[in-house]
Amino acid sequence: MSVYAFIFARGNSKGLPGKNIKLLGDHPLIAHSIRVAQQVPGIDKIFVSTDSDEIAAVAEAYKAIVIKRPDELATDTAPEWHAWRHAIYHLQAQGHKFDVFISLPATSPLRGVEDVEQCLVSLDSGTDIVVTVTPASRSPYFNMVVRDTQGVSQLVCTGDNAHRRQDAPTVYDMTTVAYVAHPDFILTNERIFSGRVKSVVVPRERAVDIDDIYDFKMAEMLLADKEKAHAGE
Template identity: 80%
Template sequence: MSTYAFIFARGNSKGLPGKNIKLLGGKPLLAHSICVAQQVPGIDKIFVSTDSAEIAAVAEAFQATVIMRPDELATDTASEWLAWRHAIETLQAQGDSFDVFVSLPATSPLRNVGDVQQCMASLDEQSDVVVTVTPASRSPYFNMVVRDEEGASQLVCSGSQVSRRQDAPVVYDMTTVAYVARPEFIMSNERIFSGRVKSVVIPRERAVDIDDIYDFKLAEMFLESKDTVHVGK
């Protein structure tokens, strides 16, 4: 089977302007995803979908193929699912078909090759999509609330009788480490949870999702810590 990796990186990020080409550990954020994809056995081609000429230049410098995305698919309100479809449609129009779609968002630079391999291996006949998750720090059964305009609050799972966190069901946060699906599922459905979803658990230190400068600083800290351990060995 042919497997293509895609990195979706728009140029007008509001949370951290220019984040997709901001240097992290000496190379652009975007390049971390490209470099991991290049090391994963079974990934045949790597594409970067973007609306930005600057991002496109960085992608090409790291040997990824660029798919230019229309401006209307690169706004704050645009669904990334539609950007996924656009990338698939662009390749299909060129006569380039493939079997497995892998999205490796630029905002998760701390993933490793093994994480991606595990996600790819988890896509089977009983699943349509594989996502990544990490243990949540809070639970809707115990210490997550909803509130109204007057401040009246109640548990998200308001019928829960859990009195200790240890007794609550284990819950997870979705991460952006990787998404794996078949192109035909993406083209015939409207969202991830339209299908049968499997998840792969990623340790929190590799699941940082960069949205703002605080996330970026956290990623820098984990990256520096990993480099220090490697040097120490």
């Protein structure tokens, strides 16, 4: 079974300009995803899909294979699902055949090798795609509401049996730690929940998703704590 890993990184990030090549610790942000992929025994090849020459240069410096992403797939409004499809079609046109597609977004640099391995193990013949989640800090049954233009509000979810927090279903936040799927599922469907989805639970400290400078600073702090802990072992 062949496994190809992909990192999709646009050059025109609005929340934190230049974030994908911004240094986090000793390495550019995108390099953390590449380095984790290189440590997973089951991954055969690593690709970076980008529209940016600067990101491409960093990717090549870390021994990833660059796929040039068309400009129309690198806008704020372009669904990343379409970039996934482009990468698969691009490689198929070159004669590549692979069984498992894994996306490791650059914005989750604190993932562990064990997280990726667990996702790979969870993809079976009865599953279309595996996502990662982390325990949610809020519950739609108790403290998440929707409101109209007049400010009238109501709970996102209601349930006759959910009078106490202990009675409500446990809910999770989806993360960007990893997405693992069969390539054919991506090519023949339009979204993640079109198929049978499994999830892998990842601790919150490994599931930071960097969108702005505050997320980046949190990642810097957690990375420093992680490195300090390893130094003391």
